[in-house]
Amino acid sequence: MKSTIGKGIIMAYSSGILKYRVTIYNKVAKDGFGETTQYEPVITVHADETWNKGVKSLREGSLDAMDVVIFRMRWNNYVTRDSILECMGKRYQVLSLHQDRQENIVQITAQEINK
Numbered sequence: 523m524k525s526t527i528g529k530g531i532i533m534a535y536s537s538g539i540l541k542y543r544v545t546i547y548n549k550v551a552k553d554g555f556g557e558t559t560q561y562e563p564v565i566t567v568h569a570d571e572t573w574n575k576g577v578k579s580l581r582e583g584s585l586d587a588m589d590v591v592i593f594r595m596r597w598n599n600y601v602t603r604d605s606i607l608e609c610m611g612k613r614y615q616v617l618s619l620h621q622d623r624q625e626n627i628v629q630i631t632a633q634e635i636n637k
Contacts (some may be wrong), residue, residue: 540568544593547606547613563604571596571609589634592615597626607632 531627547561564575574590591614599608607614607630614632621628 523577539570540595541611542569542571543567544569544571544595545608546598547608548600549604552608563590563608564600565598567595567598567600569593569609591634593628593630593632595628595630597621597623597628601628601630606635 541564545597546564547557548561548564550562570578570593572592572594574592591609593599593609593614601616601619603616603619605616607616613635615635616632618631619628620630
């Protein structure tokens with residue numbers, strides 16, 4: 523479902539499926555030991571959110587994957603493996619990250635952070 527718009531820009535996702543607002547937080551402060559102590563919001567993007575189905579988790583034997591979410595968004599250089607994502611009041615830690623600049627996509631597997 524790719525279409526070329528403008529000067530050779532490939533749009534991998536139509537705007538209709540990117541229906542959630544996701545805020546990306548990145549590390550900003552370090553203490554005297556080099557440990558990160560704070561995260562700061564960098565940018566808010568549109569994304570699609572898909573929950574990992576419980577049946578799939580049980581079939582794969584990963585009971586701890588019940589709170590795993592897949593986020594899909596257009597390519598950006600703000601999200602990293604150390605980022606925290608916030609969507610609809612919940613925060614998520616990035617587990618895996620797939621960025622493809624040529625296809626103009628970012629796919630992130632993340633796990634909900636319990637407060």
